[in-house]
Amino acid sequence: xxxxxxxxxxxxxxxxxxxxxxxxxxxxxxxxxxxxxxxxxxxxxxxxxxxxxxxxxxxxxxxxxxxxxxxxxxxxxxxxxxxxxxxxxxxxxxxxxxxxxxxxxxxxxxxxxxxxxxxxxxxxxxxxxxxxxxxxxxxxxxxxxxxxxxxxxxxxxxxxxxxxxxxxxxxxxxxxxxxxxxxxxxxxxxxxxxxxxxxxxxxxxxxxxxxxxxxxxxxxxxxxxxxxxxxxxxxxxxxxxxxxxxxxxxxxxxxxxxxxxxxxxxxxxxxxxxxxxxxxxxxxxxxxxxxxxxxxxxxxxxxxxxxxxxxxxxxxxxxxxxxxxxxxxxxxxxxxxxxxxxxxxxxxxxxxxxxxxxxxxxxxxxxxxxxxxxxxxxxxxxxxxxxxxxxxxxx
Numbered sequence: 005x006x007x008x009x010x011x012x013x014x015x016x017x018x019x020x021x022x023x024x025x026x027x028x029x030x031x032x033x034x035x036x037x038x039x040x041x042x043x044x045x046x047x048x049x050x051x052x053x054x055x056x057x058x059x060x061x062x063x064x065x066x067x068x069x070x071x072x073x074x075x076x077x078x079x080x081x082x083x084x085x086x087x088x089x090x091x092x093x094x095x096x097x098x099x100x101x102x103x104x105x106x107x108x109x110x111x112x113x114x115x116x117x118x119x120x121x122x123x124x125x126x127x128x129x130x131x132x133x134x135x136x137x138x139x140x141x142x143x144x145x146x147x148x149x150x151x152x153x154x155x156x157x158x159x160x161x162x163x164x165x166x167x168x169x170x171x172x173x174x175x176x177x178x179x180x181x182x183x184x185x186x187x188x189x190x191x192x193x194x195x196x197x198x199x200x201x202x203x204x205x206x207x208x209x210x211x212x213x214x215x216x217x218x219x220x221x222x223x224x225x226x227x228x229x230x231x232x233x234x235x236x237x238x239x240x241x242x243x244x245x246x247x248x249x250x251x252x253x254x255x256x257x258x259x260x261x262x263x264x265x266x267x268x269x270x271x272x273x274x275x276x277x278x279x280x281x282x283x284x285x286x287x288x289x290x291x292x293x294x295x296x297x298x299x300x301x302x303x304x305x306x307x308x309x310x311x312x313x314x315x316x317x318x319x320x321x322x323x324x325x326x327x328x329x330x331x332x333x334x335x336x337x338x339x340x341x342x343x344x345x346x347x348x349x350x351x352x353x354x355x356x357x358x359x360x361x362x363x364x365x366x367x368x369x370x371x372x373x374x375x376x377x378x379x380x381x382x383x384x385x386x387x388x389x390x391x392x393x394x395x396x397x398x399x
Contacts, residue, residue, distance in 0.1 A: 006390055007087055009380045011176065014283040016090075016378040020387065021395050023379025024093035025100075030382070031060060031309040032101055035067045038313060044069030044321040045138035047219065049129065051076045051116050051208060054091030055377065056279040057227050058142030060308040062098060064316050065138065072108030072133060076116050076125055078145075082393040090280075090378045096397055103398070108132065111397065116143055117204055119151045119211075126215045137219040139212065141205045141226040144281040148199040151207075159199045160192035160243050161285050168237045171356070173290035175283070175371065180358045185286055188243045200247035202226070202254020209258050209269075222267040223320065224258060226251055227274050230337065231291070232346050234353060238287050252331065270326065272315055272334040277308050278373035291349070293365035294356065295340065298348040300366060304339045307373070311336055 010018045048065040052058040053075030065071040079092040095111050102109035110128060114121040129136055148157045162168075162185055169184045188196075205226055212218055228248045231239050239245055251271060258269035276295060282288050299305035306314070315336045319326045326334050339345070352364055361367050375381045 005085070005393060006388060007393065008387070009375055009378060014175070015280065016375070016380070018087045018378065019090035019093055020379035020385070020391070021088070021093045021096075021393060022389075022391055023376075023382045023385045023387070024090055025097035025379075026382040026385050027376050027379060028059070028063070028094050028097040029101065031063045032067050034309050035064055035313060038068065038317070041068050041317055041322055043323060044316065045071045045223070047071065047133045047136045048073045048138045048140070049076070049125065049136045049212075050074070050140040050142065052140075052142035052144065053077050053111070054079050054095045056142065056144070056277070056281070057274060057308050057312060058140060059091075059094055059098070060312040061140045061142065063309065064312045066098075066102050066107050066109065067105070068313065068316060069321070070107065071138075073102070074125065074128060074133070074136075075109070075111045076121060077111070077113060078115055079113055081396070087393040088395075093379060093395070096395055099397060115149070117145070117148045117151060122208060122211045126211060126217060129212075129217045130215070133217075135217045135219040136212070137222050139208070139222070139224040141208065141224065143204065144279075145199060148204070150198070157195040157198040159196045160188050161238065162186065162188035162192060163237045163242045164188055164193060164246065168286075170237070170287055171290060171353070172286050173293065173361075173367075175289055175374075178358065178361060178367065180290065180356055180361055183286070185238065193243050193246055196243040197247045197250050200244060201250030202252075202257075203250075205251065206254050206258060209261065213261065218262075218265055218267070220265050220267075222262060222265050223270070224262070224267070225270045225272050225320070226255065228252070228271050228333075229276060230273055231276060231288075232341070232349065234350070235287055235291055238285060244285070252333065256332065270320075270334050271332075272319075273329075273337050274315075275306055275311055275337045275340045277306075277311065278370060278377065279308070280377060283374060289370060290356065290365075291353075293361070293367045293370045294349045294352045295345070296366035296369050297364065298345055298352075299339065300369070302345065304345075306339065
């Protein structure tokens with residue numbers, strides 16, 4: 005079939021298998037072009053491995069440090085003429101390239117919040133790796149079923165305490181507009197913490213420890229974001245921010261547990277990048293469009309793969325001793341939060357309108373990155389060719 009992008013709101017409901025493979029290959033090529041690395045992870049578990057920072061973590065582990073990887077994700081295969089999800093195609097492309105380079109790579113597709121998938125993952129670790137020395141936690145989901153109670157939590161991206169009225173960007177219509185978002189209820193706050201907070205990360209580490217599959221010196225990292233004040237009402241001070249606070253508290257708890265292994269648990273505060281998750285957060289697409297314009301002009305823009313390559317090689321491994329901020333977090337968002345960058349974005353924010361959007365922001369670049377998430381707009385990919393959407397993992 006000939007596959008074209010079909011966008012509904014902040015989601016593209018189609019994905020292109022050849023384009024997704026090209027996107028994965030771009031990241032692999034970037035990592036391979038960097039300096040050789042030593043002293044890094046060798047047996048890596050990535051929870052949330054199919055897109056964004058999780059996928060980039062898997063690529064850097066494998067092609068930067070020659071590590072074996074197990075990726076856990078929840079993706080949709082092609083069915084009845086519908087394409088698979090982008091993460092499905094990404095993961096197949098990753099595995100194919102890893103195997104071609106003689107690297108161990110296996111994937112588990114299912115609900116990472118469930119006890120069933122945790123147990124299945126542990127069985128695979130015992131069978132093929134013995135133990136793991138790095139666990140990346142990079143899950144993003146709109147809902148979670150509690151494995152103990154069966155309760156279903158639904159995420160809400162809302163401010164807390166008062167409604168938000170600010171500039172927002174309708175990416176479909178290319179319109180900058182004033183809009184309002186009502187304040188979250190107590191249940192919406194609690195639900196969001198239960199999904200995006202630290203409980204599941206902690207459950208994973210407990211399960212891995214109980215199964216005796218943690219290597220001496222094991223490291224675990226979860227990813228977070230803070231951003232500038234313009235995003236704080238919906239992010240840092242909103243429901244998602246409350247969840248991230250819980251994640252940080254959990255990091256300290258896990259770090260104490262790992263002391264017996266000589267291990268460590270970190271929160272990495274990453275730069276804002278276009279992901280399926282970030283595209284859903286009000287205010288953020290407009291901020292990112294302005295941010296990308298400024299950072300590209302200064303020659304310091306980074307995507308997921310550049311961020312994770314820098315995190316692994318200058319903060320976590322190669323003999324690096326992580327520098328932590330006052331809250332004990334790794335900061336890889338340092339370039340985004342440079343005063344000159346934020347001052348430039350703050351100067352553009354009150355000026356941006358529908359009429360000058362293309363001129364003073366990098367909206368086109370933002371949209372290009374969004375489409376690339378789903379395998380569209382990749383150079384050298386023939387989007388007029390008939391392709392088979394029903395590709396599967398090698399057994």
